[in-house]
Amino acid sequence: MEEFQVINNYLMIKLPEEVDHHQATTICKKADHYILQQNVSNVVFDFEDTKFMDSSGIGIIMGRYRKISCFGGKVYAIHMDKKMERMFDMAGLNKIVEVLE
């Protein structure tokens, strides 16, 4: 299961084992609730537990980026594996997301 945590104005999202469209629907809804209700301006996506991701994962990040970037917020990603990085690059997310080691 995904986990959400707010630290100062950072929303930390620990993504679930499988990030697909079925999971994405819930994740987007919950994330937007935090972004709108709790005034977070930055979002950190943590892929530590994630063993599978398809383009739905890219959609989750793009959508959250759109919501927070207009207020100057930033998006971060940690614990990505090689394949995720390749997917990020293909979608151009490496230009808008700060990838941390």
Place this chain on the structure above:
Amino acid sequence: MEEFQVINNYLMIKLPEEVDHHQATTICKKADHYILQQNVSNVVFDFEDTKFMDSSGIGIIMGRYRKISCFGGKVYAIHMDKKMERMFDMAGLNKIVEVLE
């Protein structure tokens, strides 16, 4: 993968993760090779690695029992879980196989 080992006149068979008909075909063939070629008189079935078994597992044991019992050999089983014990009992194998803890 299954593993075979001969110690004195005991054949130790470490069964694979999944004991089904597909696996059983190979196991029976290999076991009979040892029984006939290497003069083993007793067979020990070790279920330590086994996470799935269907009635093919019962068939493997019955068949080997038939081959060695007429020469006074015995069949043993170790590391069985509750469900395997139930399957053994239903098939009456508890009467011909010595179950070790």
Place this chain on the structure above:
Amino acid sequence: MMTQMNEQKNEMEISFDAVSQNESFARVAVAAFVTHLNPTMEEIDDVRTAVSEAVTNAIIHGYEKRDCGKVYLHCRLKGDVLQIEVMDKGKGIENIERAMEPLFTTRPDLDRSGMGFAFMEAFMDDLEVESEVGKGTTIRMTKKLGSSAWVDSED
């Protein structure tokens, strides 16, 4: 909430070549189909055993390992009840009653134990066998899953 859950429906059908490496494929597919109901490990394992018995029978008895037939697997979820149908267009069963007796097998030469039907009956809630000689065999099995859901739903 509980009522809504119970009314959820889902259905899948698989057909595959009657070869023995597809026995594990069939088990995995059925298990994956029901995971979202959060069944217990025991329930999943019981279903896997029953599917394995029925699919193996279709391959080795129905088509007599001739590697040229198709096995048809149909799963239906109605709420928390799983219905499984396994069908072959193989040689059929002459005497169903006798075939279902524990320890009865026509293929001791293939190291069969004759416990297939007995295990399907023991590990599922319900078992029906329909067969016609020369036409094929259909196995219908039912099992209620996630019985612990009644406890979990208390929170």
Place this chain on the structure above:
Amino acid sequence: MMTQMNEQKNEMEISFDAVSQNESFARVAVAAFVTHLNPTMEEIDDVRTAVSEAVTNAIIHGYEKRDCGKVYLHCRLKGDVLQIEVMDKGKGIENIERAMEPLFTTRPDLDRSGMGFAFMEAFMDDLEVESEVGKGTTIRMTKKLGSSAWVDSED
């Protein structure tokens, strides 16, 4: 030995309800179907991604999440080459060329990224899209598996 391996054939077909919990079911089923070839972890994961994209598209674009259609998945193994067909009888694609452009999506409202086709192309060896408006869409993908088998077979 190698030649015999390469000529092995196996086939399966699945149809299932177009609901999102079946996305993971479809991935697991295809992965289970090819495991006996001993594909690498990367290959399996690439296939899972491609299947996930095609099945998700059928559910959300083809049937527009109306929960009332069937997705058809057809897998064929010829030696170590896997052919996958994903078919829906949904609304079809008007402009296939534009649909296949990276980042193009008609559903940004559903948080889609428009990377589905791009990933299918990147992670499989071959991709073909056939579609007719009002009739449905068929995706055909191919991938050679177990490329390391050539090295392993040396022993």
